[in-house]
Amino acid sequence: xxxxxxxxxxKITEYSNEMxxxxxxxxxxxxxxxxxxxxxxxxxxxxxxxxxxxxxxDFCKTSGQAVYNRGISGDTTDRLLERLYxxxxxxxxxxxxxxxxxxxxxxxxxxxxTLENVEKIITETKKACPDVNxxxxxxYPINENIRDKFxxxxxxxxxxMNSEFIKLCKKHNCVWLDFxxxxxxxxxxxxxxxxxxxxxxxxxxxEIIAQNVIPLLK
Numbered sequence: 001x002x003x004x005x006x007x008x009x010x011k012i013t014e015y016s017n018e019m020x021x022x023x024x025x026x027x028x029x030x031x032x033x034x035x036x037x038x039x040x041x042x043x044x045x046x047x048x049x050x051x052x053x054x055x056x057x058d059f060c061k062t063s064g065q066a067v068y069n070r071g072i073s074g075d076t077t078d079r080l081l082e083r084l085y086x087x088x089x090x091x092x093x094x095x096x097x098x099x100x101x102x103x104x105x106x107x108x109x110x111x112x113x114t115l116e117n118v119e120k121i122i123t124e125t126k127k128a129c130p131d132v133n134x135x136x137x138x139x140y141p142i143n144e145n146i147r148d149k150f151x152x153x154x155x156x157x158x159x160x161m162n163s164e165f166i167k168l169c170k171k172h173n174c175v176w177l178d179f180x181x182x183x184x185x186x187x188x189x190x191x192x193x194x195x196x197x198x199x200x201x202x203x204x205x206x207e208i209i210a211q212n213v214i215p216l217l218k
Contacts, residue, residue, distance in 0.1 A: 012107045013076040022072050026087040029068075036092045038066045039217055042080070043099035046140065047071025051203055055210040059217065065094065076103045077117035084121060089128040095217045096125060097177075099137040101161050102199070105153045115164050122172045133218045136169055138162045138178035143190040146198030153199070155188050179212040 015023065039056075041047050048071030056067045070087050072080075077100055088096065098121070104114040118136075125134060139162055141155050162178065169176040183205060185191045190198065194205040 009078070009107075009109055009113065013079050013103075013109070015079060016074070019072050019074060019079075023083050023087060026070050026083075027090075030087065030091050034068055034091045035066060037094040038068060038091065039095040039097070040068045040070055040088050040091070040093040041097050041099075042088055043071045044075040044080075044103050045071065045073035045200060046102075047099055048073045049200065050209070051206050052210075055206055056214070059214050063217070065217075068093075074103060075100065076107060076109065077101065077114050077121070078109075081117050081121055081124075084124060085128070089125060092129050093132055095133045095135065096129075097135045097137065097213055099139070101139045101165070102142075102153060102158070105157050105161065106151070108152055111157075111161060111164065114161065115168065118165065119168055119172070122168060122174060126172065133175065133216070135175040135177050135213065135216055136165060137213075138165065138176070138180050140201070141180055141184050141188060141190045143192060143195055143198035145189060146192070146195065175216055177212060177216060179208065182208050182212075 041050060041052060047069065050069055050071065052067050052069050059065070060067060068091070072083075080100055100118070101114055122134065125132060139158050141158060142151070142153050144151075144155060147153065162180075166176055168174070183190055183194060183201075190201070194201050194208075196202060
């Protein structure tokens, strides 16, 4: 079925009950427990599954900061934008690390919509938290040999998306972080030893992420 406008896509990206519950939980945690001027990790399942407590332990100990994970598995840019204030901006993070976009490709959202959403995420964040250290990560590659052949994602699409994200970072003075070469094999696929399904990653990959993210935190 051909989808004509943005309204049609809202059905494709609609939250499940589990995702709604997680969004609500994050809001409650922010209202009751989270501190301002901390570090927030924001994104989809790759962020949601991050072993951040162990991998950011030394950073937390030396900086005195907490690291809050605000990832929701399956998230897309439009839905993340909707929860941005309650889940993130309300606690005025010192550092914000964003990884988003792979599910937009997987759900068939137009790149133009993704870019519009990401730019809104950036501008709303900068407006609410003008001093935030906003780090935007390049979307990670997939392993096309492992993923189903009918998978909508491809490394070609991911590379195009990343090239457009770079432009947004330059335009809005965000920190662009691209260490994807460390995740790729010689064919440009996500290394088999770093994934269990061709998309999601294991702790060895999360170690690489932490090693690249932590030096950029303030």
